[in-house]
Amino acid sequence: MLKKPTSAYVHIPFCTQICYYCDFSKVFIKNQPVDDYLEALIREIKAYEIRDLRTLYIGGGTPTAITARQLDYLLSHLTEQINLDMLEEFTIEANPGDLTEDKIAVLKDSAVNRVSLGVQTFNDRHLKQIGRSHNEAQIYSTIDSLKTAGFHNISIDLIYALPRQTMADVEENVKKALALDIPHLSLYSLILEHHTVFMNKMRRGKLNLPTEDLEAEMFEYIIQQMEANGFEHYEISNFTKPGFESRHNLMYWDNDEYFGCGAGASGYINGMRYRNRGPIQHYLKAIRETNHARLSEEVLTKNEQMEEEFFLGLRKKSGVSVKRFEQKFGLSFDDQYGQVVKELRAEGLLSEDKDFIRMTKKGLFLGDTVAEKFILG
Numbered sequence: 439m440l441k442k443p444t445s446a447y448v449h450i451p452f453c454t455q456i457c458y459y460c461d462f463s464k465v466f467i468k469n470q471p472v473d474d475y476l477e478a479l480i481r482e483i484k485a486y487e488i489r490d491l492r493t494l495y496i497g498g499g500t501p502t503a504i505t506a507r508q509l510d511y512l513l514s515h516l517t518e519q520i521n522l523d524m525l526e527e528f529t530i531e532a533n534p535g536d537l538t539e540d541k542i543a544v545l546k547d548s549a550v551n552r553v554s555l556g557v558q559t560f561n562d563r564h565l566k567q568i569g570r571s572h573n574e575a576q577i578y579s580t581i582d583s584l585k586t587a588g589f590h591n592i593s594i595d596l597i598y599a600l601p602r603q604t605m606a607d608v609e610e611n612v613k614k615a616l617a618l619d620i621p622h623l624s625l626y627s628l629i630l631e632h633h634t635v636f637m638n639k640m641r642r643g644k645l646n647l648p649t650e651d652l653e654a655e656m657f658e659y660i661i662q663q664m665e666a667n668g669f670e671h672y673e674i675s676n677f678t679k680p681g682f683e684s685r686h687n688l689m690y691w692d693n694d695e696y697f698g699c700g701a702g703a704s705g706y707i708n709g710m711r712y713r714n715r716g717p718i719q720h721y722l723k724a725i726r727e728t729n730h731a732r733l734s735e736e737v738l739t740k741n742e743q744m745e746e747e748f749f750l751g752l753r754k755k756s757g758v759s760v761k762r763f764e765q766k767f768g769l770s771f772d773d774q775y776g777q778v779v780k781e782l783r784a785e786g787l788l789s790e791d792k793d794f795i796r797m798t799k800k801g802l803f804l805g806d807t808v809a810e811k812f813i814l815g
């Protein structure tokens with residue numbers, strides 16, 4: 439009997455704006471068949487017989503772009519399926535400005551216990567330049583409303599190394615983020631993705647990005663400030679007060695399996711990584727006809743699974759557990775990776791203590807370059 443995943447990701451692909459840097463699976467919400475989509479989503483979840491979940495994550499897109507009534511439909515039908523006694527963390531992503539009082543009331547009435555807000559920056563000028571529709575004042579009012587409603591497990595996303603952003607801008611963002619008095623922050627550097635407005639601008643030489651050196655300085659500043667203010671740097675881009683790590687995201691970095699539901703969502707079950715159809719109409723049709731919408735399926739070889747264990751696991755401050763590796767793959771860690779670890783340790787990029795292999799600070803700044811050494815060729 440195969441073990442069923444105890445985590446699920448649910449995708450809501452609608453947005454009220456299309457940001458200039460975004461390559462996620464999403465569409466502008468106007469005139470979209472949202473009700474049909476939510477119905478199909480619940481059908482897909484039922485078909486997987488998802489019941490005993492430890493973590494559930496509704497992401498997007500913008501889950502809070504749908505109406506309060508639709509949100510209520512989604513959350514109540516989801517919770518009907520799930521064994522709430524087992525559910526430790528239930529996150530929903532939201533954008534400042536989208537969370538009206540009636541939507542917050544729906545969240546409050548549901549099993550959601552964590553809210554992740556796409557703040558990105560506090561600077562109104564920069565918010566406009568990256569295509570966001572909220573402003574600084576809305577960030578504060580949304581967080582106030584959430585706290586008043588009793589939500590304290592709140593996380594925000596911030597992006598640094600934005601076009602024309604200076605070190606002083608980053609300092610101001612970090613200061614304002616700390617003043618929110620919330621227990622979790624994710625800070626990502628801007629990544630240029632294909633088929634985005636920003637990539638086009640870049641090609642035309644019109645995107646004034648900070649240099650790599652400045653970007654590294656920003657990262658260093660962020661780490662230093664967050665740690666000085668009681669946050670643990672528990673993953674390359676994530677910071678937490680004790681006990682507020684994102685359990686769902688830790689599941690990804692632990693290379694565990696999960697259900698992925700919704701248009702364009704990815705999942706990982708029974709050693710198979712899959713991706714669902716992206717365009718809404720294709721997704722709806724597939725669910726109508728077959729109850730699932732998987733477009734691509736890839737069964738990973740043992741070597742690929744081992745590589746992923748490192749690619750994902752080294753992102754965590756705690757690193758990769760040798761014992762867990764040996765139990766999971768049934769082979770000697772030393773035979774497999776002893777030499778690579780020795781070399782990377784000699785270069786000061788990895789450290790090893792007790793049972794764990796982890797990145798040093800120097801290794802963290804190189805990120806994937808270190809993880810790539812674990813590719814088995």
Ligand code: SF4
Nearest residue numbers: 453456457460498499
């Ligand atoms: S960044 Fe978020 S809100 Fe903006 S377009 Fe992408 S999914 Fe939508």
